[in-house]
Amino acid sequence: MFEKSTWITLPRNVLLGHGVLEDLGAALEDLYLTGRPLVVTSPTPNELAGDRVRAQLTDPETAVVDDASFAAVEEVVDVAEAVDPGYLVALGGGKPIDTAKMAAHRLGVGFVSVPTAASHDGIVSGRSSIPEGDTRHSVAADPPLAVVADTELLADAPWELTTAGCADIISNYTAVKDWRLARRLRNVEYSEYAGALSEMTAELLVASADSIKPGLEESSWLVAKALVSSGVAMSIAGSSRPASGAEHLISHQLDRIAPGKALHGHQVGVGSILTEYLHSGEEGEWRSIRDALASIDAPTTAAELGVTDEELIRALTTAHEIRDRYTILAGGVTEAAAIETATATDVI
Numbered sequence: 001m002f003e004k005s006t007w008i009t010l011p012r013n014v015l016l017g018h019g020v021l022e023d024l025g026a027a028l029e030d031l032y033l034t035g036r037p038l039v040v041t042s043p044t045p046n047e048l049a050g051d052r053v054r055a056q057l058t059d060p061e062t063a064v065v066d067d068a069s070f071a072a073v074e075e076v077v078d079v080a081e082a083v084d085p086g087y088l089v090a091l092g093g094g095k096p097i098d099t100a101k102m103a104a105h106r107l108g109v110g111f112v113s114v115p116t117a118a119s120h121d122g123i124v125s126g127r128s129s130i131p132e133g134d135t136r137h138s139v140a141a142d143p144p145l146a147v148v149a150d151t152e153l154l155a156d157a158p159w160e161l162t163t164a165g166c167a168d169i170i171s172n173y174t175a176v177k178d179w180r181l182a183r184r185l186r187n188v189e190y191s192e193y194a195g196a197l198s199e200m201t202a203e204l205l206v207a208s209a210d211s212i213k214p215g216l217e218e219s220s221w222l223v224a225k226a227l228v229s230s231g232v233a234m235s236i237a238g239s240s241r242p243a244s245g246a247e248h249l250i251s252h253q254l255d256r257i258a259p260g261k262a263l264h265g266h267q268v269g270v271g272s273i274l275t276e277y278l279h280s281g282e283e284g285e286w287r288s289i290r291d292a293l294a295s296i297d298a299p300t301t302a303a304e305l306g307v308t309d310e311e312l313i314r315a316l317t318t319a320h321e322i323r324d325r326y327t328i329l330a331g332g333v334t335e336a337a338a339i340e341t342a343t344a345t346d347v348i
């Protein structure tokens, strides 16, 4: 008997382009949302775009969070208790969007994603990435009901946020390799569609690398399209697997070992150079990944990330402890192997 089934949840409206922030009100109307809106944001995005967002909402309340954590989710839930919101509006980078995503899930309401930076592919995904103690959870939530990604706003953000988004996409290459490895060795459920979409997204972005330059709004357009596509791959998979493999584990570990030093996207990009080398050795594609990162001004070394060689090696040797996700790191990489990998790839 045939017993397979799937349930894919995707945003209903994706508005992407110059000036679309002014269409937020129309996008909300199209969703028939009712009740008070609660804007979940962080300090810089609130300052940059909070008033433009609130001007399109009826009787909005705002919760400003500083990070993506279970405590931040509780802060939002506390504000929501007084407001009884009908829906949330997530405004900012990956951290407020992840926080709002989880809070919306907790509160049983929908949310709309308004990114202020093209820095990560959680804009559309149905998962939140939340650190807790020695681990990092990929928490199931719902994707946004709508995404309003204004390329004018994204292009005004510091260039390194856009290069971080590019690197988060380039890391899909190794994430999918890890996913396939886990299917072969651990019989992990694998989606050909999600894997192919994730890889194709990285390929198309790398093919457009010449058009990704600071000061060009076109760059934000290209990167934001890729971020949406990668988020859809995660929604199809029902997991962050298509966009998060061992390179992400290394980045999550760096967040613990050397907090605040580098952006998520930049860390996963460097992680991808290392894990591609671990997958395929000297003859593998690690140079292509490094060159793709360099071509869009993303870091390719520990020094460019602002972390020490020792911190990088510690992250590489301990990354497998972060969560129970089978990757090329399997039971761990010895210090000698980590040093050889990082040296051979010029990461240290």
Ligand SMILES: NC(=O)C1=CN([C@@H]2O[C@H](COP(=O)(O)OP(=O)(O)OC[C@H]3O[C@@H](n4cnc5c(N)ncnc54)[C@H](OP(=O)(O)O)[C@@H]3O)[C@@H](O)[C@H]2O)C=CC1
Residues within 6 Å of the ligand: 042, 043, 044, 045, 048, 066, 068, 092, 093, 094, 095, 096, 098, 116, 117, 119, 120, 121, 122, 123, 125, 126, 127, 128, 129, 153, 156, 157, 158, 161, 164, 168, 234, 240, 263, 264, 265
């Ligand atoms: N759920 C998922 O599927 C995914 C989740 N992620 C998560 O997203 C996070 C990374 O996202 P990222 O955006 O780098 O992190 P942040 O949200 O911390 O944003 C990075 C920095 O950019 C600032 N900022 C945001 N917008 C602007 C702007 N327009 N102009 C100037 N500064 C701005 C933020 O300010 P401020 O400090 O005020 O916030 C912050 O300092 C990680 O926690 C990662 O795990 C990443 C990929 C996928």
Ligand SMILES: O=C(CO)COP(=O)(O)O
Residues within 6 Å of the ligand: 121, 122, 128, 129, 130, 136, 137, 138, 168, 240, 243, 244, 248, 249
């Ligand atoms: O960053 C992600 C995809 O780019 C997802 O993060 P996780 O590794 O927490 O699933």
Ligand SMILES: [Zn+2]
Residues within 6 Å of the ligand: 120, 121, 168, 243, 244, 248, 264, 265, 268
């Ligand atoms: Zn990521």
